[in-house]
Amino acid sequence: MDLSRRLLLGAAAGGAALSLAKTASAAEAVAPPLLGPAPGVARLGLNENPYGPAPSAIKAMTEALSTGAYYPGGGIQRLMEMIAERHGVTPDHIIVSSGSGELLNAIALAYGMKGTLISTNLFWDAYFKFAEDKGVKTVRVPLKADYSHDFVAMEAAITPATSLISVCNPNNPTGILEKAADIHAFAKAASAKTTVLIDEAYIELSEQPVSNSVVDLIRAGHNIAITRTFSKIYGMAGIRVGYVISTPANIAKIRPYVMGGMNSVGLAGAVACYNDEPFLTYSRAKIVEAREMVMAAVKSAGLTALPSATNFVWVNVGMNANIVRERMEAKKILIRGVYGTHTNWSRVSMGKLPDVERYCKALPEVIRA
Ligand SMILES: Cc1ncc(COP(=O)(O)O)c(C=O)c1O
Incomplete structure (x- = not known):
């Protein structure tokens, strides 16, 4: 194949690639991101810690x-x-x-x-x-x-x-x-x-x-x-x-x-x-702050939760935890539902404070709904 023909075919392939890329970017507008939570979603179901990684x-x-x-x-x-x-x-x-x-x-x-x-x-x-x-x-x-x-x-x-x-x-x-x-x-x-x-x-x-x-x-x-x-x-x-x-x-x-x-x-x-003590102190403090917010929200909603030494809280939601999970999901707040026979217990992870705030605000609404 001579050079001009190869260049021509290359350009055509490039054009096809470009239109494919356009289709892909249109799809990306609706597809969830490759990594991390989708925009507007409070991901509080996997015990992740969004205060990391350390700088x-x-x-x-x-x-x-x-x-x-x-x-x-x-x-x-x-x-x-x-x-x-x-x-x-x-x-x-x-x-x-x-x-x-x-x-x-x-x-x-x-x-x-x-x-x-x-x-x-x-x-x-x-x-x-x-x-x-x-x-x-x-x-x-x-x-x-x-x-x-x-x-x-x-x-x-x-x-x-x-x-x-x-x-x-x-x-x-x-x-x-x-x-x-x-x-x-x-x-x-x-x-x-x-x-x-x-x-x-x-x-x-x-x-x-x-x-x-x-x-x-x-x-x-x-x-x-x-x-x-x-x-x-x-x-x-x-x-x-x-x-x-x-x-x-x-x-x-x-x-x-x-x-x-x-x-x-x-x-x-x-x-x-590994030994970045200022980061570890910060990470722990943010998690504790979120946990205290959740514990206060649980109490004011008339519910109980187990004492937690972790970045999640297991809440007795007083009703089927899968229903609570679904109602939260409708508000783009992702938490865990039923674990085995423990049907009234739902686990929530300590994410970013604004996301945890959304959970706290939604909690009394979803258990009443
Ligand atoms: C108690 C416990 N152990 C181990 C793991 C696994 O963690 P990783 O594989 O991310 O280190 C998890 C994950 O959530 C966990 O909750």
């Missing part, structure tokens, strides 16, 4: 884009060292990967291949479902009537067939943080019988994150693992960074099941903000 993380991630051609490699070691230093362990106690959900799946498979997994009848159970789907046996011990953990019953449920017992602390969707002494006593006793997993996704939002965590027991060599995430207090849910801390022996068991790995942008962001 320090955004700067580092923006810079990291230009090195996107390279595998993250040695940088992962740097993040592991930072995590190890904060928790007083060595890096061989740690795996970092793309979100704690990925690591929880790996843990559920690693232990589920060897025995039965125990947890409760109400927790963030995506990884239990993931393992059950692959044939892993699980046992779910009911929470107490006040939605706290029944640690006596949980410990009693451990049998020689048990390979792991897990607790979500603070729990999702209840928001309840167990007393530091209780979770420590349970983890210590149960870890003498089987591996204990504590999902600490929201622990940094609690008032005493250091004493509430059982990482001190891991330091002392107990058979315990904890998972943490950059999705909550760090506000990086879309960036996908999480980690597990456990004994080197447990880490060696879990590592072969990890499939996700790290991406260099997330890695750069995590390293930049």
Whole structure:
């Protein structure tokens, strides 16, 4: 083909591309955005934290884009060292990967291949479902009537067939943080019988994150693992960074099941903000402010909610929570509806304050309607 013909065809293709682009942009006008909430939508259903990412993380991630051609490699070691230093362990106690959900799946498979997994009848159970789907046996011990953990019953449920017992602390969707002494006593006793997993996704939002965590027991060599995430207090849910801390022996068991790995942008962001105390203080303060607004609105609407140590509140809406969810959705406020048999409870996440205000204002209206 001669050059002029090629140029001509190229121009025609360009014209077609242009008209396709025009069609696409017309479609975009109505299509939801690729990322984040659609304009005018208060997204309060996924426990995201829109106060992140930290400016320090955004700067580092923006810079990291230009090195996107390279595998993250040695940088992962740097993040592991930072995590190890904060928790007083060595890096061989740690795996970092793309979100704690990925690591929880790996843990559920690693232990589920060897025995039965125990947890409760109400927790963030995506990884239990993931393992059950692959044939892993699980046992779910009911929470107490006040939605706290029944640690006596949980410990009693451990049998020689048990390979792991897990607790979500603070729990999702209840928001309840167990007393530091209780979770420590349970983890210590149960870890003498089987591996204990504590999902600490929201622990940094609690008032005493250091004493509430059982990482001190891991330091002392107990058979315990904890998972943490950059999705909550760090506000990086879309960036996908999480980690597990456990004994080197447990880490060696879990590592072969990890499939996700790290991406260099997330890695750069995590390293930049991990110890960004001013940001962490700001993030926590905004979440607490929103939580207090929700608690006040719940009270003035004549409703009750469980005490929350997290960025969400579980509200007893006094009617079917799916109806409340639908009525809120009609006002472009997205919250959670019914969880299993807990039909009157609805979870709302602490988003941006104006969005939380919309929820607070709508609450008395949707329960009356
Ligand atoms: C208790 C709990 N654990 C783990 C996760 C998974 O978080 P990620 O995979 O974003 O780290 C979530 C997500 O909402 C959660 O609520």
